[in-house]
Amino acid sequence: MNTYIDIGINLTNKQFHDDIDDVVQNALDADVAQMILTGTSVKNSEASARMAREYPGVLYATAGIHPHDAKSFDAQSIAKLRDLLKQKQVVSVGECGLDFDRDFSPRNVQETCYKAQLELAIEVQKPLFLHERAAFTRFLSITKEYLPQLPKAVVHCFTGSLQEAKTYLDNGLLLGFTGAISDTRRFEHLKEVLQYVPLESMMIETDAPFMLPKNVPNSLLKKYHERRCEPAYLPYVAGTVAQFKGISLDKVAEQTTKNARAFFAI
Template sequence: DENYILVDICANLVNKKFSRDLESVIQRATDAGVKKMVVLGTSAHTTKEALRLTRMHPGTVYCTAGIHPHDAKSWDDDTLEVLRSVASSPECVGIGECGLDFSKNFSSPECQVEVLEKQIALACELQKPLVLRERAAFDAMEEVLSRHAGRLPAHVVLHCFAGSAAQAAAYVARGCYLGVGGHLWKEPEVLRGLPADRLLLESDSPFLWPNARALPAALRAALQPRALRLLERYCSFQRNEPCCLPAVLQLTAAVLQLGAQDLALRSTYTALSIFGLD
């Protein structure tokens, strides 16, 4: 049975790769069972664009308000008010994507920490979930989270988790939730260490395409016909789509040795609860 009800906690639908056929992309996703999608804000501009999308697709598309660590250096006197204004809308369900990305350092580490702390303060003020990105910055992120311990919002999500099993365990011990995309099947020991009720599914489209051809035979066998067809027909290295989420679900369930429907129910319940989606 491939009739799932899924929530994609990160679909970058304001990306220009979707500008020509966004309606079809959203329709394909909802037909595939992806009934709700969260578009993460990454700059003042994309945050406002994400809010605009929620108005065009009420009840299906939601957004967050945030400044990506790559864009931390763009923070100016108006940024906080832009984020606060968007975040005051009911369609905006979190603060982020914010965090630390030391893998590229498009903004300096000091600037990234400063801008992250401003967004943590906003999430606490508005009592909205915090959506974090962390790349090659685990120790620094632990330091920031420790500094704010007791003052963090009720729900903290590590979107598109890409760290080690030990790092995953440390985040879970803090009460964080981890976003799982089409790449984590390559790290089965990381996935297997995660409690199923701490997992959220995400396409991270148009990025993180789950390449079915690269899968080991045992995992490829876990893909059901419909999910595989959607993956092969509509998703590629050039552009992943939210309709890949049933495939991400089936791969993740196979690694965890859970039924796909069981994991779908758990991850959807978690996403609806955390983000307060109606």
């Protein structure tokens, strides 16, 4: 039997408020054995940690401030994240990084917030869950300053170019892939990226309720939810990886699960 780990879900999102137990059970029924809730602000990270505590050994959480929320960063933020990271179910620093696509927070504030979280990851020696959109050059330049001391790091929901993927891998970062890889109209280039990236350097995620894979059958959408992505759909992300790489689904499941267990120490 294949086992999967979803390294990024947004289970505190309001779309899940009414049926969290069902969503977790749907995932378990689909052989998604463990899921990691993404923390996007101090408040959201606290909520994610509380929720993960209710499903021991199944749900885990990250603690961090997303670049969109960098404007909420204040003098108490790092201390609060540090406290969360002492909890055993909180396994990673993030989601943190830079987003120059939407600029929901000023760029200089994003950079200050990101650097503070890089320093926190070095201090607590927990891996990093990273976000980069339309900010590759600046993101890499900041990250490289800390690389010699940094613990492991994954650039989640990777949709960048092949050259960007190569640069991240050359710098020792892992890449996380979502259902975006099955969107051959918007992200056709990701087939070439996936063919290049070694299986040992990737993990898979749904980013639920976002990034609904295009290859989820309609019957399953009707059974669960018409438009909402769920962690139960992770095998369809794995299936696209297997298809693009010309390897078995079993191999993708086995290696990405092994990667996630080692990365997050779960």
